[in-house]
Amino acid sequence: MSESTADISERAQLMLRALIERYVVDGQPVGSRTLAREAGLRLSPATIRNVMADLEELGFVSSPHTSAGRVPTVQGYRFFVDTLLSVKPLDRQAVEQIRAELEVEQSPKDLVESASGMLSGITQLAGIVTLPRHEHPLFKRVEFLPLSENRVLAILVAGNDEVQNRILHTERTISAAELQQASNYLNQLFTGKDLDEVRAALLHEMQETRSNMNEMMMTAIRMADQVLEHNADEDFVLAGQTNLMEFHELCDVEKLRNLFDAFSTKRDILHLLDQCVHGEGIQIFIGDESGYRMLDECSMVTAPYSVDGQVLGVLGVIGPTRMAYEQVIPIVDVTARLLGAALNTRE
Amino acid sequence: MSESTADISERAQLMLRALIERYVVDGQPVGSRTLAREAGLRLSPATIRNVMADLEELGFVSSPHTSAGRVPTVQGYRFFVDTLLSVKPLDRQAVEQIRAELEVEQSPKDLVESASGMLSGITQLAGIVTLPRHEHPLFKRVEFLPLSENRVLAILVAGNDEVQNRILHTERTISAAELQQASNYLNQLFTGKDLDEVRAALLHEMQETRSNMNEMMMTAIRMADQVLEHNADEDFVLAGQTNLMEFHELCDVEKLRNLFDAFSTKRDILHLLDQCVHGEGIQIFIGDESGYRMLDECSMVTAPYSVDGQVLGVLGVIGPTRMAYEQVIPIVDVTARLLGAALNTRE
DNA sequence: TCTGGCACTCCGACCGTTAGAGTGCCAGTC
DNA sequence: GACTGGCACTCTAACGGTCGGAGTGCCAGA
Structure with missing residues (x-):
């Protein structure tokens, strides 16, 4: 003792x-x-x-x-x-494979899917990647296009060039000139501002002055909400879940069901991933350390990925506790870096 | 004998x-x-x-x-x-439940997800719904917005009000007036035409006249391609896969793995669903009738859903061969009708 | 401090038995 | 001729006992 x-x-x-x-x-x-x-x-x-x-x-x-x-x-x-643990540096071939896969020009969503696939493919476990999320999206631009009689297409461009569309039904037919005027007004006032602030300012203004642009402003607010909300409710892309069925310690149908339920419910998993954003660098949950019963027999190795020093999301691997950590860790690490790099060239 | x-x-x-x-x-x-x-x-x-x-x-x-x-x-x-089989008419409560769920104003994608969730929730099996796909999407409108120096935001509105965005990097800075001119040109010429034709016409024109709008037209073509392609590669939304784990005839891990692999590969399942679009009304595959090994112990009940007589997709239920067909069939049938109706009000 | 030896424990595989469920067939009855 | 009760038969799943293998803990000796 x-x-x-x-x-x-x-x-x-x-x-x-x-x-x-x-x-x-x-x-x-x-x-x-x-x-x-x-x-x-x-x-x-x-x-x-x-x-x-x-x-x-x-x-x-x-x-x-x-x-x-x-x-x-x-x-x-x-x-x-x-x-x-002595982490083995990843062999060049694997690195090149990931780099090649992520270098192809593709949308952020596709990049995330590629990364998830890479993680699961190389480790033969389940790969998971959250969608990139900007902390404080900026308002960049809004446009209104007349579609038909009472319908207007509203387009909101956020700072990261994320675009939101929404078709709105108006009470009266609004002329192209009026629409133009509305968008000009909003763009001049708010371009480059934090979307949160824009939203607040619009709400305020609507209460103060009952202007005839209320309808347009209403829409702008709703769309801002949508961008913000879309950003708030994170999402992730999972790949290779079925790899987990190979491990006999997970082969009990009861456990499998709980695990897969968690994957499709997403909530608990997201909550766990959330904890990994704030921790720096590689995070590892082993077995019941996660605090979630369905992951009792699993481990999760994660790393945040970022662009220009701003963390946009997390990625990682989920597998049984008996995974080859010394191999998985560098793979997760490298993939996070390469995904960050790939997202960077697009912005 | x-x-x-x-x-x-x-x-x-x-x-x-x-x-x-x-x-x-x-x-x-x-x-x-x-x-x-x-x-x-x-x-x-x-x-x-x-x-x-x-x-x-x-x-x-x-x-x-x-x-x-x-x-x-x-x-x-x-x-x-x-x-x-004597199909029992669905009880009003269930119908109302589905109707209520699908009546909420939501995007087509969300509607499809709701429908899938409904199917799996009510039957306690797996629900599956293909994304709606228009056979011949129409060109409705295109707009180009200057974003910054060399970047233009292109927006294409298709006949079903589906909107596509794309940011394009141009060689030189194009003035707002020029952009306006380009979109006016395209809109006047092509509004209401079949997107396929528009694409062909643009290609033709580009070869004939080497106009200074080439860049814009290029983009329009690429975006048309995207809409067309997006429509070509179908996709589906699955819900309640884990329900299938309850059935002991599927509980063998080997079978489960094959089944879930098929769900995430999507190809085979899509192929099967494709056969259901063309058949009229309810289609039922029982056990090995599907011709796919991983579905040997499963049955699939499907119905196409349509708007204005045009079939947009298929939905259905996947479960073990021993499912309560007389209950599943009306549920699939009703959900297909209600989804069609829900999509209709949006167009 | 390390090692060989020994007794002990436990699991998994391999029987043999048994109870239960269900069948096929036959002869009898309405 | 259609239906039924009875009977012998078969197969499975469950139980219990036995046995070999793998691994342990402990002890005495090098």
């Missing part, structure tokens, strides 16, 4: 590492003999058993039953990724 | 029907005693066994092993839906 978590013998660390690396392969409990063979150390199974007993006492491994081998616990994985 | 498929004794038909209705409930083979109890007929199990033997010879039922009850075959289900 004199040992604190901080000073586990180096040998024990090597052993834990070997055990995890072995367990990741086939998900079977690892026994002392196997470990004696596989770990580079020249030790007998008996010795290894002693060390394993120590590791068990520290809570890093546990045995499913008396005469089974040992299995890493969440704490074991945590210690592993925090202090034992 | 003197009996042809056409003339099965009425009693046998009643029996097949009772058997299927019973089997749908819990998916267990149905024995003669159960059937004697449940079917209204006052017959002894022995008699029922004789009739069951006939049905088996005709290929309508089969027994998984010597001393199990009988299970309907695909042919059995087929005969059932073709000739035995």
Whole structure:
């Protein structure tokens, strides 16, 4: 008991590492003999058993039953990724593959989908990427086009050149000149302002002066709301969910159902991803660390991606706790950088 | 052997029907005693066994092993839906629920999602709806807005008021007047024409006269392409996939994986849905009738939905072969009508 | 401090048995 | 001739016992 978590013998660390690396392969409990063979150390199974007993006492491994081998616990994985892990630099081929895929000119939405596909394809796990979201979208421009008698097409351009359309039905036919006047007014006043402010200013003005542009301004507000709301309710793109079915620890239909339900409900997953935006760099949730029951047997490795230093979203990988962290981490890392870069060239 | 498929004794038909209705409930083979109890007929199990033997010879039922009850075959289900089925009219409450959900003002995409959710929610199976697709979209309007130095926002409005945006980088700064001129030209010439024709005409003109509006016209073509292409590659919205995990005949992880893979690949499913557009009214694929292995244990009930007599898409339900067809069919039918109606009010 | 040996435990696989459900067939009855 | 009760038969799923393998903990000796 004199040992604190901080000073586990180096040998024990090597052993834990070997055990995890072995367990990741086939998900079977690892026994002392196997470990004696596989770990580079020249030790007998008996010795290894002693060390394993120590590791068990520290809570890093546990045995499913008396005469089974040992299995890493969440704490074991945590210690592993925090202090034992040596991240292998990603091989050039994979990097090039991702770069090539993301370099093709495509819309942000398509880029996100490509990235998600890449993540799941390379790791053989599930890839997840949130849609890019600007913190404070700017008002850039609004236009109103007469469509037919009582219908006007309103177009709002936000700072990131995101465009919103909306067809509105008006009470009377509004002339092209009037529409022009309205848009001129709004554009002169607000171009470059924060969309939030624009919204507030319009609301204020509508109450003050009951101008004849109310209808137009109403629309502008509604559209601003839409952009803001569209930005508020984040969304993500998932790929390769079915890869998760390969892992027998998840193959219980009950668990699968909970997991897939969470994927389509999105709420909980989004909430979790949200926590990853604020943390800096790679974030890892192992097993029940996430706090969500359906992810108890899963881990999630995430990294935020950003353009010009502004974080636009998060991406990552979801898989069983026994994933090859040392491989997944660099993949997530690189993909985040490359996605950021790809989004940058478009703006 | 003197009996042809056409003339099965009425009693046998009643029996097949009772058997299927019973089997749908819990998916267990149905024995003669159960059937004697449940079917209204006052017959002894022995008699029922004789009739069951006939049905088996005709290929309508089969027994998984010597001393199990009988299970309907695909042919059995087929005969059932073709000739035995009495579709129960949907109860008003459900209809109202669907109507209410689809009556809220929302975009086509949202409507489709609502419909899909309704289908899966009411049937407790998976709901599927293709996005609406106009066969011959019309050109309605195009506008070009100067954004900044070398950037122009192009907006194309199609006949169904579908709007496409695209930002284009120009070689030189084009004045607002020039842009106005270009759009006026295009609008005057092409409004109301078939988008296909517009595209062809523009291409032709570009080759003939090397006008200074080439750049604008190029864009118009590209955008037309986009609308056309967007329409060509259909897509669907799926909901309630996880409901399928409740059925033990699908609970084998291997099958589940194939099914979910097909859902995310989309190709095969789309191909199947495509066949349903052309058939008129309700279409039903039972088990391996679909020709796709991953749907061997599934059935699909579909109906096309249309606006003004033009079919825009298909919707339906995917579930295990033992689904309550007499309930699913009217739900699919009604939802198709209501979705058509909902889309209509928007145009 | 490490190791070989030993007793012990537990799981999974492999029977054999049994109860239950359902069948097919036959002879008897209305 | 149509229906039924009875009977022998078959197959499955569940239970329990046995057995080998894998792995453990502990101890005594190097």
